Amino acid sequence: MRVSAISHIIISIILSVSLMQTLSAQEKFGGSVEFDRTVWDFGDVLLSDGALECQFRMKNIGNKPVVIYNVTTTCGCTDVTWSREPVQPGKTATISATYTNDEGPYPFDKALTAHISGVSRPVILRIRGVSHQKEEPLEVRFPVHYGKLGLKSTELKCGNLEMGGHKSEEAQIANIGSSPMSVSFTGVSEGLSLEAVPNPVPAGSTATLHFRVDAVDGIWGKNHYYATPVIDGRPVAGKLSVFAFTKANFDNLTKEQRDNGPKPIFKSSTYSFGKIIQGTKVTASWEFTNMGRSAFKAYKIDVDAERFTHTPVPEVTANSKGSFSVTLDTTGMPKGETLVIVTLTTNSPVRPIVNLFITGWIE
Numbered sequence: 008m009r010v011s012a013i014s015h016i017i018i019s020i021i022l023s024v025s026l027m028q029t030l031s032a033q034e035k036f037g038g039s040v041e042f043d044r045t046v047w048d049f050g051d052v053l054l055s056d057g058a059l060e061c062q063f064r065m066k067n068i069g070n071k072p073v074v075i076y077n078v079t080t081t082c083g084c085t086d087v088t089w090s091r092e093p094v095q096p097g098k099t100a101t102i103s104a105t106y107t108n109d110e111g112p113y114p115f116d117k118a119l120t121a122h123i124s125g126v127s128r129p130v131i132l133r134i135r136g137v138s139h140q141k142e143e144p145l146e147v148r149f150p151v152h153y154g155k156l157g158l159k160s161t162e163l164k165c166g167n168l169e170m171g172g173h174k175s176e177e178a179q180i181a182n183i184g185s186s187p188m189s190v191s192f193t194g195v196s197e198g199l200s201l202e203a204v205p206n207p208v209p210a211g212s213t214a215t216l217h218f219r220v221d222a223v224d225g226i227w228g229k230n231h232y233y234a235t236p237v238i239d240g241r242p243v244a245g246k247l248s249v250f251a252f253t254k255a256n257f258d259n260l261t262k263e264q265r266d267n268g269p270k271p272i273f274k275s276s277t278y279s280f281g282k283i284i285q286g287t288k289v290t291a292s293w294e295f296t297n298m299g300r301s302a303f304k305a306y307k308i309d310v311d312a313e314r315f316t317h318t319p320v321p322e323v324t325a326n327s328k329g330s331f332s333v334t335l336d337t338t339g340m341p342k343g344e345t346l347v348i349v350t351l352t353t354n355s356p357v358r359p360i361v362n363l364f365i366t367g368w369i370e
Contacts, residue, residue, distance in 0.1 A: 049136030155184030
């Protein structure tokens with residue numbers, strides 16, 4: 008390789024890292040702290056690599072000291088330590104995790120739950136990756152191929168975010184070709200950002216795909232965001248899909264405001280249609296009472312089914328009743344026991360997400 012080509016790659020990598028400082032903006036919690044990341048993806052590792060270590064850095068962005076009270080893990084395979092001293096405004100602390108990497112050649116996904124002063128809800132950090140017994144070719148580890156681009160899946164998850172905020176995640180990609188691979192994206196949905204690091208991706212190597220969803224005003228509940236990869240200047244014949252769920256942000260409400268908020272109480276959370284023949288349409292109805300002190304409304308209704316219609320969820324004043332219905336067309340639905348989840352994204356601080364259920368048996 009010529010020196011000029013090497014220089015070009017080095018410059019591109021530096022520029023990519025610079026761009027990622029914007030794309031991977033820290034995750035903020037409660038207006039008090041921010042983390043440099045909430046997910047540490049080790050990618051593909053070998054059992055022979057032994058224990059895996061990582062660190063999450065937390066900065067105090069408030070105006071008074073904060074304390075990491077406790078950090079718990081999901082199993083004994085993960086050991087965690089953290090800064091015990093109060094963290095002064097503008098200063099940083101670390102949460103360090105060590106995964107034993109001895110559970111076998113399987114994917115792993117471990118949660119760390121951090122309880123921090125000034126943050127009303129625990130902060131969830133994750134470490135994940137895939138352990139292998141032996142080294143496997145990139146083509147096997149990344150089975151979805153778009154030319155030189157290797158992916159583990161075209162469907163990515165970004166989890167939950169709140170209106171006015173954002174959520175960042177990452178996934179591993181591979182260059183299964185014999186020359187460096189430049190990665191960009193076109194047809195990117197509003198609110199979605201993606202960047203590969205390093206970029207270009209060296210031949211026969213992996214890179215981290217950082218992606219971020221920013222909440223867009225008016226887009227609530229379950230949504231898919233899309234982007235078409237562009238490899239060496241040419242769009243591929245396929246899309247990446249990023250799933251995220253957007254709910255309301257109540258972090259800045261006072262206790263009084265929360266107490267005075269809407270409180271929907273449903274007469275029943277489950278509607279059972281019994282036994283029906285496949286292709287039959289069924290209508291599930293729910294009644295609820297707003298036991299709060301202000302008007303209740305649902306920003307969006309999501310139904311976990313392909314064919315359905317629903318009536319609007321009415322805005323209901325305090326101490327008043329409302330109802331709505333969902334009609335399922337069971338054509339093509341699997342036979343046997345059925346469970347369909349109906350999700351409401353609401354303005355209620357105590358019930359920002361309401362899950363209702365349609366059950367029955369399709370013959």
